[in-house]
Amino acid sequence: MDLGKQIFLLIMCLQVFLIAAVTDPQDFAALSAVKSNWQNTPPNWISIDPCGGSWEGIQCSNSRITSIVLSGMGLTGTLTADIGNLPKLQNLDLSQNMGLTGTLPPAIGNLKNLVYLSLVGCSFLGPIPNTIGSLTQLISLSLASNKFNGEIPPSIGNLLNLYWLDITDNKLTGTIPVSNETSPGLDLLVNTGHFHLGQNQLTGTIPPKLFSSNMTLIHVLLDSNQLSGSIPSSLELVRSLELIRLDRNSLNGPVLLDFTGLTNLSQLYLSNNKLTGPMPDLSGMNLVTYVDMSNNSFDASSIPPWFSSLQSLTSLIMERTQLQGQIPDSIFSVAQIQSVVLSNNELNGTLDIGNNYGAQLEVIDLQNNSITEFAQGSGYSKTLMLKGNPFCAKIGSTENYCSLLQQPNTSYSTPPNNCVQHDCNSDQISSPNCKCAYPITGTMHFRSISFSDLGNASYYISLQASMMDAFQSNQFPVDSIALSDPIMDEYDYLDLRIEVFTSNSDSFNRTGFSMITSQLNNLTFFQRPSSFGPFYFTLDNNGYFSGPNKSSNKGIIIGAAIGSSILVLLLLVAGIYAFKQRRKADTATEEAIRLRDPFASWDRNESAGSRPQINGVRCFTFEELKKCTNNFSDANIIGIGGYGKVYRGILTGGKVVAIKRAQQGSLQGNVEFKTEIELLSRVHHKNLVSLVGFCYELDEQMLVYEHISNGTLKDSISGKSGIQLGWARRLRIALDSARGLAYLHELANPPIIHRDIKSTNILLDDQLTAKVADFGLSKLLDHTEGHVSTQVKGTMGYMDPEYFMTQQLTDKSDVYSFGVIMLELVTGRNPIHHGRHIVTVVRMAMDKTKDLYNLHEILDPAISVGNTLKGLEKFVDLAIRCVEEWRANRPAMGEVVKEIENIAEQAGLDYDVEMLSTSASHYDSNEGTSLTTKSSLSTVEVFHILR
Incomplete structure (x- = not known):
């Protein structure tokens, strides 16, 4: 078929489809333009008729597109102004697509019929356009968990039908807008039930004009901002309120609210402010269940009667609120009470829980008060904490309640529904x-x-x-x-x-x-x-x-391809002859290319992108690695994880290596393989695991590393490896690890963020030198931005909270994770244990006025028994700085290295001498075998480079 006939056939097919198409041409053009800026769109978005072709996520009415719902589809790209050319659109939900970035186009204001707008959990940035105020039909506006900055648009006050306003967890600044002679404001939203404005950077006062008696607000969430000034008394006018969260701000002055009119109030959070004056009186608030006023500077007072009068109360949190005097036993007898936390006050006298305490009472925390006696006849057997009271000093820490108690069980998992669970495969x-x-x-x-x-x-x-x-x-x-x-x-x-x-x-x-x-x-x-x-x-x-x-979606993809359009089929028929001819010509050259290019078969359509760029590492053949692992014998397996298996191998010449072999269909596959091979092929440091080579052949992906004989830091801290780590050795391991990370952050070009620093990714060689491993999640840092906008990955317990909230990864994210490891080295505890984070545990126990910061009860016995812990307090100070909530308050890794070096020097530790002596004479307490000898004989040398 000549070219002219092909063009004629194409024109005829297009005409047929345009005549038969259901979708309005204007809407099709607009959606096509939007689609052109997205990747990973649904596979059946290939016809020219979104409405008639049943495009996934698209709903239509009378040939007009009315709904776009693509939540969690993995879309990447930007949202262009073309979205404004869908005038009948009522529902736009692009939530949970972290790859969507860029600014929100002002043309969004053209969608006059829009009722529901959800962009939760994307990566949009820049200001929220003022044109958002033109969407007068809008009922729900959800822009939470993005990177929007600038001020809250006053025009939102024009959305008089709005019920749900959620702009939590962004970077919004400025004051809360209220109306004036020339501009609208949020005070006009009298039909709105939800003001969710928390976790931003809002400043100034809470405007008194914001609240009025004709409002129908249910939830007011202004927590975790930088608001100052007093709490406006106008808040008491909103009688419909059920939840008030004003915690974690800088609010000050007395609380002048009259709570008697807020009869629907259920939860009140005022903690972590600078409030003064009398403690608010909640008498008569019979629906209140949760009250937290901790960490304020109220006037010193005895326990008010309303503590015992709230019959629906489950949680009373009043830490550091200047309470004093005797504790009445009636406070423990509230029928629904579960937690009473009155720690760090000046409560005194005799503690008498009484015999009528609530059946649901699980926790009584009275630490660091002035209680002198304890009437123990109540029989209370749940969690009771009295540490830091004179009573405990008098009797010693012989009772559980005078030591750092085990925390109440907070674990839960849905049980099987009267059936026997099966052993599923590794992915199910x-x-x-x-x-x-x-x-x-x-x-x-x-x-x-x-x-x-x-x-x-x-x-x-x-x-x-x-x-x-x-x-x-x-x-x-x-x-x-x-x-x-x-x-x-x-x-x-x-x-x-x-x-x-x-x-x-x-x-x-x-x-x-x-x-x-x-x-x-x-x-x-x-x-x-x-x-x-x-x-x-x-x-x-x-x-x-x-x-x-x-594979379970194969039918959808096949169906979409079959029914997409006759146009595509005709074009395929027209081009099949040319394709076959081209294929014959290419086949011969492809084999030759593959022989001299190990990545010739790299699939450019994979999410991993273009082929790896490497230098200086060896390319192994599959047969070479098969031979050195005895045909990948199970006897040579030294680690198993979600990526695959790790085998011990001996190369020709006797070099021992660890070979990480990806399992078929690994979820990480090309992405992790490419990341690790590219990064490790260009970074070299004695405190980083070295990459020896790789294999990419016959659908196999394998990475070959230097073999690390003494396993992970986690195994040594826990005792699993049989190696005991004293305080001096732990300092050395911390220094080694910090140096490896500092190299990645400050000397690699461009800098590298590891993104998964944890104790299982710190390996110890036969000299117990620490090496950072597992770069599968690592990212290169853009000098100009100072951060990488990326989907949240990592390990719970080690993850930077600011990264989790903002999806902005920085080198300070690694610093936070390293701080958690430092606390592991001190305490020997897992990052999360019984629902409590190690950072919280250490901070609650710390008392800088006492020896070893009063941490005796939570120190790892392996370092605290019979050892002089020189430098421990400074080490803990540094760790706490590393785990500060906001990255701006954390040190850089280079600073961490210098401080640990200073701690070691001031403690008089000679690490070079210690390292040599340890390798020669350190003994396993269980085996009685020298470490060097034990290492050389071990047949189960664990190499955990798996997450």
Whole structure:
């Protein structure tokens, strides 16, 4: 077929399709322009008829596009002004697409019919356009967890139909806008039920004009900003309020609110401010369940009567509030009470819990008061903390309540639903109904809760039932839901892991996936139990549609390809002859290229992008590595993880290596392989694991490293490796690790952020020299930006909270993780234990006026018994600086190195001598065998370069 006939055929096909198309041409042109700036769009977006062709995520009415819902689809790119050319659009949900960045175009204001706008969990930046105020039909505006900066647009005050306003967790600055003669403001939103403005950088006072008696607000969340001044008394005019969060600001002066009119109030957070004057009186607030006024400077006073009068109260948190005098036993007898936290006050006299304490009372924390006696006849057997009181000094720390107690059990996991769970393959998870499947996974973040007993299963059972009812009543393909791992984060938000399992097969199709993730950010979708407050959802970045379960979507992809358009088929037919001819010509050259280019077969369409760029490392053949591992014998396996297996191998010449072999269909696959090979091929430092070579052949991906004989730092701290680490050795390990990280941050060009620093990624060689390992999640740092905008990855417990909130990765994220390792070295504890973070545990126990900062009870016995812990206090000071909440307050790794060197020098430790003597004579306490000898004979030398 000649070229003229091909062009004629193409024109005829286009004409046929344009005549038959259902979609309005203007809408098709606009959506096509938007699509052209996105990657990873749904696979059936290939026809020229979004409405007639049933494009995933697109809904239409009378040929006009009315809804775009693409939540969690992995979209990347920008949102262009073309979106404003969809005048009939009512619903736009692009939430949970971290790859969407750039500014929000002012043309968004052209969508006059828009009712629902959700961009939660993306990476949009810049100012929120003032044109947002033109969306007068808008009911829900959800812009949380992005990177928006600048001021809150006053024009939002024009959205008189708005019910839900959520701009939490951004970088918004300036004051809260209220109306004046020339400009609208948030005070005009009398029909709005939710003001969620927390976790920004708002300054100035809370304007008294913001609140009025004709408002219908339910939730006011202004927490974690930089607001100052007094709490406006106009807040008491909003009688519909159920939740007030003003904590973590710089509010000052007396609290002049009259709470008697706020009869619906359930939760009140005023902690971590600078409030003064009399403690607020909550008498008669019979619906109040949770009160936290900690860390303020109220007038010194005895315990007020209202503490005991709130019959719905579950949690009373009054740490550092200048309370004094005797504690009445009536405070413990409130029927629903679960937690009474009155630590760090001046309470005195005799503690008498009484015999009528509440049946649900789980925690009584009275640490660091002036209690002189304890009447022990109550029989109370739950968590009681009296450490730091004169009573404990008198009797010594012989009683559990006078030492650092075990924390109450906060673990929970949805049990099987009267069935026996199966052993699923490594990628699948067993559901509560005992079906192996690929669930949607992520975290629900609840911004307030009415309870403090995180181990109480009844709350989660009610929540699970409510969510299942919502999904089933809306005929969503959900078989079951699993909830687990409740933990309170640093903002007093409850983080709860969730897994949603499909009822149709073993995995969700793209439409079901998007619907579920969209509704998980929809407050009105679930009839939540009253125990749980407002929430938002963050989706795990687990490559759902690119991992092993992608085969379950094959039918969708095939169906989309078949039904997309006759045009595509005709073009394929027209070009097939040319393709075959071209293929014959190329086949011969491809083989030759592959022989001299190990990455000739690299798939450029993979998410890993272009082929790796490497230098200075050896390319092994598959047969070479097969031979040196005895055909990848199980006897040579020294590690197993999500990426694959690690084998011990002996190269020709006798060199021992560790070979990391990716399993077929690994979720990380090309991305991790490329990242590690590119980074390690160009960085060289004695405190970084060295890359010897690689293999990329026959669908195999293998990385070959130097062999590290003494396993991970985690194994040595825990005692699993049989190696005991004294204080001096731990200082040396900290210094080695810090030097490795400082090299990555300050000497590598461009700088490298590791992103997964943890004790299992610090390896110890036969001299116990520490080496940083596992660069699969690492990122290069842009000098101009100072950060990398990326989806959150890492390990819970070590993860930088500011990175988790902002999705901005910096070198200070590694500093935070390193600070956690420093605290591990001191305490020997896991980062998260019984629902409490090691940072919180150390901070609560620290008393700088006492020897070793009063940390005796939480120090690792391996370093605290029979040793002089020179420099420990300065080491802990440095660790606490490393784990500061905001990265600006953390030191750089270069500073960390210098400070640890100074600590070692001031402590009089000669590490060069110590290192030699240790390798020669350090003994395993269990075996009685010298470390050097033991290392040379070991056949199970663990090399953990796996996460």
